[in-house]
Amino acid sequence: MPGQNIFEPNPPPEPSHLPESLLECQVKLDINGALTPDELDAISQFRRAADYIAVAMMFLKDDVLLERKVRSEDIKPRLLGHWGTCPGLVLVYAHINRIVRKTNIDTLYVVGPGHGAPGILSCLWLENSLATFRPHNTRDKAGLKNLISGFSAPGGFPSHINAETPGSIHEGGELGYALAVAFGAVMDKPDLVCVCVVGDGEAETGPTATAWHGYKYIDPAESGAVLPIVHVNGFKISERTIYGTMDDKEMVALFAGYGYQVRFVGNLEHIDDDMAASMEWALGEIHKIQHAARSGNPIVKPRWPVLILRTPKGWGGPKSLRGEFIEGSFHAHQVPLPGAKSDPEQLSLLEDWLESYRPKELFDEDGVPNENILSIIPESNEKKLGQRKEAYAAYSPLNVPDWLPQGVEKGSEQSCMKVVGEFLYQVVEQNPHSFRIFSPDELVSNKLDAVLRHSGRNMQWDVASRASGGRVIEILSEHTCQGMMQGYTLTGRTALFPSYEAFLGIVHTMMVQYSKFVKMAHETQWRQPVGSLNYLETSTWARQEHNGFSHQNPSFIGAVLNLKPHLARVYLPPDANCFLSTMAHCLRAKNYVNLMVGSKQPTPVWLSPEEANKHCIAGASVWKFASVDEGVDPDVVLVGIGVEVTFEVIAAAAILRKRLPSLRVRVVNVTDLMILEPYGAHPHALSETDFATLFTKDCPIHFNYHGYLGELKSLLFGRPNMSRITIEGYREEGTTTSPFSMMLLNHTSRYHVAAAAVRGAALTNQRVEVDAHAVISELMHEAEKAKQYVYQHGTDPEGTFDVPSFA
Numbered sequence: 001m002p003g004q005n006i007f008e009p010n011p012p013p014e015p016s017h018l019p020e021s022l023l024e025c026q027v028k029l030d031i032n033g034a035l036t037p038d039e040l041d042a043i044s045q046f047r048r049a050a051d052y053i054a055v056a057m058m059f060l061k062d063d064v065l066l067e068r069k070v071r072s073e074d075i076k077p078r079l080l081g082h083w084g085t086c087p088g089l090v091l092v093y094a095h096i097n098r099i100v101r102k103t104n105i106d107t108l109y110v111v112g113p114g115h116g117a118p119g120i121l122s123c124l125w126l127e128n129s130l131a132t133f134r135p136h137n138t139r140d141k142a143g144l145k146n147l148i149s150g151f152s153a154p155g156g157f158p159s160h161i162n163a164e165t166p167g168s169i170h171e172g173g174e175l176g177y178a179l180a181v182a183f184g185a186v187m188d189k190p191d192l193v194c195v196c197v198v199g200d201g202e203a204e205t206g207p208t209a210t211a212w213h214g215y216k217y218i219d220p221a222e223s224g225a226v227l228p229i230v231h232v233n234g235f236k237i238s239e240r241t242i243y244g245t246m247d248d249k250e251m252v253a254l255f256a257g258y259g260y261q262v263r264f265v266g267n268l269e270h271i272d273d274d275m276a277a278s279m280e281w282a283l284g285e286i287h288k289i290q291h292a293a294r295s296g297n298p299i300v301k302p303r304w305p306v307l308i309l310r311t312p313k314g315w316g317g318p319k320s321l322r323g324e325f326i327e328g329s330f331h332a333h334q335v336p337l338p339g340a341k342s343d344p345e346q347l348s349l350l351e352d353w354l355e356s357y358r359p360k361e362l363f364d365e366d367g368v369p370n371e372n373i374l375s376i377i378p379e380s381n382e383k384k385l386g387q388r389k390e391a392y393a394a395y396s397p398l399n400v401p402d403w404l405p406q407g408v409e410k411g412s413e414q415s416c417m418k419v420v421g422e423f424l425y426q427v428v429e430q431n432p433h434s435f436r437i438f439s440p441d442e443l444v445s446n447k448l449d450a451v452l453r454h455s456g457r458n459m460q461w462d463v464a465s466r467a468s469g470g471r472v473i474e475i476l477s478e479h480t481c482q483g484m485m486q487g488y489t490l491t492g493r494t495a496l497f498p499s500y501e502a503f504l505g506i507v508h509t510m511m512v513q514y515s516k517f518v519k520m521a522h523e524t525q526w527r528q529p530v531g532s533l534n535y536l537e538t539s540t541w542a543r544q545e546h547n548g549f550s551h552q553n554p555s556f557i558g559a560v561l562n563l564k565p566h567l568a569r570v571y572l573p574p575d576a577n578c579f580l581s582t583m584a585h586c587l588r589a590k591n592y593v594n595l596m597v598g599s600k601q602p603t604p605v606w607l608s609p610e611e612a613n614k615h616c617i618a619g620a621s622v623w624k625f626a627s628v629d630e631g632v633d634p635d636v637v638l639v640g641i642g643v644e645v646t647f648e649v650i651a652a653a654a655i656l657r658k659r660l661p662s663l664r665v666r667v668v669n670v671t672d673l674m675i676l677e678p679y680g681a682h683p684h685a686l687s688e689t690d691f692a693t694l695f696t697k698d699c700p701i702h703f704n705y706h707g708y709l710g711e712l713k714s715l716l717f718g719r720p721n722m723s724r725i726t727i728e729g730y731r732e733e734g735t736t737t738s739p740f741s742m743m744l745l746n747h748t749s750r751y752h753v754a755a756a757a758v759r760g761a762a763l764t765n766q767r768v769e770v771d772a773h774a775v776i777s778e779l780m781h782e783a784e785k786a787k788q789y790v791y792q793h794g795t796d797p798e799g800t801f802d803v804p805s806f807a
Contacts, residue, residue, distance in 0.1 A: 406419070
């Protein structure tokens with residue numbers, strides 16, 4: 001009913017029935033005198049100033065210092081932003097400033113509630129970091145006017161933290177990933193402390209729940225530390241949060257179970273003393289753990305600190321409107337007074353709210369903050385949260401070994417992954433502090449375990465791998481692997497994410513969010529390049545016949561294809577040498593999302609190392625050895641894209657050479673998928689002339705593609721004479737069966753390829769035309785016989801995967 005209060009503001013959690021002894025895991029501190037009177041006054045004024053600016057950003061387009069009575073025309077036509085989390089984010093920011101100034105520690109601030117951008121931007125303006133990167137946001141009245149009026153307006157800052165926000169390495173638009181990002185950021189940076197705020201709404205997500213285990217992969221001798229702060233303000237958009245209904249004992253039980261020491265911060269009357277004492281305690285605990293590890297006497301299973309910050313939702317905002325609570329309720333989540341422009345009552349409440357911060361005490365007539373506010377801001381620019389080099393200019397290129405000496409013999413059969421694993425071992429050896437592999441417990445299964453010879457895994461709760469400098473993080477959470485890789489990459493290092501093909505889709509949206517961050521970073525003038533995100537996709541559908549339909553899914557290819565073209569790279573190397581060349585290239589590349597797709601099973605090595613290098617540089621080439629007359633004057637072009645489907649193309653070419661010698665075939669392999677897009681659509685796209693040189697101007701073309709048919713159709717759309725193109729690929733057909741049966745089910749078998757070649761060639765070659773129907777019928781008959789053989793014997797016909805001969 002209108003006017004009825006559905007929820008009372010921040011109601012106390014109902015008491016649990018957990019034993020009192022659990023509270024022994026809770027840390028209690030004497031907060032009296034944690035701050036000197038001068039510090040307390042300075043922090044209070046900093047918070048008031050930042051909160052005022054945050055409110056003004058959401059509402060005002062003019063009169064940003066309240067030099068007259070607020071009028072309707074001062075209010076923005078569209079009100080955007082999220083007030084509810086801002087006061088808590090500002091509180092944490094102020095106290096990080098104070099502790100940095102006091103101790104000179106190196107700190108990053110990772111903000112899970114990215115929708116609290118006004119609170120962060122206001123602090124960045126106060127510390128003068130905005131002006132460093134955006135000269136029109138100077139720390140004066142003009143710069144403040146530009147910030148406030150431009151927020152969520154064209155040309156200004158968006159309503160969420162993004163790459164345009166100095167100091168940020170996490171966007172926070174999609175909740176759940178801040179904690180994993182923070183853990184990735186501190187790896188191999190022993191002096192760095194990452195303060196990470198996790199909102200209580202975000203804390204409900206599965207990725208966050210798993211990321212709490214992240215410290216179990218942090219070796220305190222080699223890496224920095226994460227200080228998590230769970231901001232419990234009780235409400236999401238319109239519902240209470242789970243954490244908001246949990247009392248202290250339940251919270252302690254949860255986090256003690258995770259392995260943390262818990263400290264609650266929530267004494268609102270003395271909140272600054274409470275937070276100051278709590279942060280000093282937390283940093284003391286971190287130092288104790290690190291000192292022990294770096295002195296050669298590590299604490300086994302150390303309990304890292306976590307702070308639980310309890311404040312009202314929208315703290316300091318309007319208390320109520322027309323009988324409905326605002327502060328401390330879900331009504332404070334976004335814009336608390338949405339009708340301020342047209343409703344006199346709301347306009348009056350807004351003016352009272354703004355005046356409650358007493359802005360005339362905080363800024364002089366030129367809009368410059370007073371000396372008290374400035375006194376808690378770090379004096380050195382490089383120590384300010386908005387100007388940390390780790391967040392925008394820390395990239396250090398890998399020392400990538402020369403892969404050519406590691407190439408394997410042409411004509412042999414090799415597992416791409418085993419060969420690449422040996423190469424990655426050398427990468428690890430030569431980059432002991434700037435390269436890591438994040439893998440969801442599949443490294444051995446994917447035959448990449450050569451890297452473990454160096455140092456093994458980096459799981460600090462496992463006695464077998466503790467404190468051994470391992471470069472491999474294996475945790476059965478793709479989300480955590482992705483988040484850690486993002487944090488590691490954005491702070492200047494390089495990583496690899498190998499996975500079963502079917503399950504990379506779990507991090508699809510995370511990868512897309514990351515690519516949006518990198519796109520915006522690329523468009524700023526001040527963010528420097530970062531290493532690429534590198535995905536290695538193996539255990540593919542074509543060889544997941546033993547695990548069955550659930551493990552057969554190449555959809556992550558399409559997810560990468562949908563990214564901004566200058567960011568996306570998809571490679572399907574056809575053999576081990578091509579995979580070595582591709583891996584070396586991707587580890588050197590910057591700013592991209594690289595996806596490499598290949599088989600872990602032994603497959604033929606078609607090209608020598610030198611040939612493979614040339615092939616990968618070109619992105620595609622005619623394979624003369626499998627073509628008729630080395631591909632000159634063909635009737636049809638057969639194209640393989642992917643390891644197993646390329647084998648079927650070559651097998652089809654061998655069949656046709658024997659069955660129908662009058663049919664002239666050109667065999668092409670594509671390793672760089674992006675060359676197929678129309679010229680200008682992607683940096684790698686072939687010109688029309690080059691496309692015609694490779695695929696001819698008018699011959700029928702049949703593509704045998706590893707992924708979904710629609711992906712390839714989309715890439716090729718816009719090329720001239722599309723009617724001559726036919727495509728087969730993964731048709732979402734599979735089961736627990738045999739490898740060749742997977743080819744048959746998805747129409748990518750040699751028989752299907754050969755039949756497509758005959759149909760195409762019959763259009764122009766009369767010698768083929770007269771025999772076409774009989775040959776196609778025979779091919780389909782043989783496909784059916786192979787299918788029946790599999791059903792009868794449970795295995796493929798003998799010799800199915802023998803390397804075709806063209807003698």
